[in-house]
Amino acid sequence: MIRLVFTIIAGVLLGGVVHLVSVLALPRIASQDAYSRLTPMTKLNAVTQLALADPNNSPMPFMDPAFAVAICRYDLSGGPIKLTVPVSQAYTSVSFYTRNEVAYYAINDRSAGKKVIELDLMTEAQHNELPEDEEVTAADRLIIDSPTTTGLILLKALAPEPGLMPQAQASLAASRCTVQTEPPAPAKQPEPAPPPPAPTPRGKR
């Protein structure tokens, strides 16, 4: 009898350990998390607009149907990312998520204070490698440190009325998310024939 009681106590204690380990492991082993859901329908290091949420087909649960939504799925191993999002008329926001959906940073159009939200996303190591004089100009260049090399950037533009949805989508369509293969070298003329993997031209502002 006493042995059975010990067995139950041991089982309950061990159950607590199993519970803690599985809760901590769940974000890593989940196969239906937002990143896995979005991977087949988004491009890497580019902005992909998601279809509007509707009852039969929504990429993620609990999406706000009043927003036009675009995703930039990033991988910083090739270099920092430069993100430009033109501000829509009503409300625009940019949220950053790690590979495991931790929202580590979010900014809206008013806190950005400009007509265009401009951000540089890099890992901490890439941030430390920045030359000193780059750091000085960082005042008007918002630099975000990503805790993980991969993750998601969620761009949202509000359509306060359903009729304004095309405008919200148009402002997201004009946003860019591109890899900076090297820090912009000053006063260097581009060679007439660059090597085959030509970097896509970036809009300078």
Added chain:
Amino acid sequence: MRLIFITLLALMLAAGIGLGSTYVTATRGTDLGTLKIGAWTARPKSGTADVDPYSRATIARSGELPVGTGDGIAFSATADDKRKPLDGRCDVVVSGVTPPARFWTLTLFDQKGHLVANSLQRYGFTSQEIIRGSDGTFEIRIASRSRAGNWLPTGGIERYALMLRLYDTPVGVATRTQRDAPMPSISTVGCP
């Protein structure tokens, strides 16, 4: 023989209790770090980097992206002020005022987080679409059949959840009570 049996029993018990409790906390969520105002519940920490492990597990399981703190906050409700579960066949009134925010949206979801199909293609309201009284308060009627004023159709489903999202708002991690964030009331006014 007996030792093997007892060890097996202990291990099975451990697996059952451990995984079962993980399933329950990941599906229903925990009260850890929740902000409750009236019938509404929010998890302000979910939008920050110091989100608790239980919320992380819930987010990973459901596949949603939480609203970031610099963006806004999401309140959800699955029952009315008298703790009666929200029923799509009844008339439910959401009325009053909302906390300060540049914009807010109220959306109706089924229990899995999908929008509910209806012929109007109306899944919610934004703060700009709503018709208000002269004192600035509003009243949204949630019912399966059409109603005058701000009508939000339920499609007649049995259980649903309301989500009130505030964007660009001071409401967040520091908010504690109704006085900081006056949330609208939810009441069931009649069931057929």
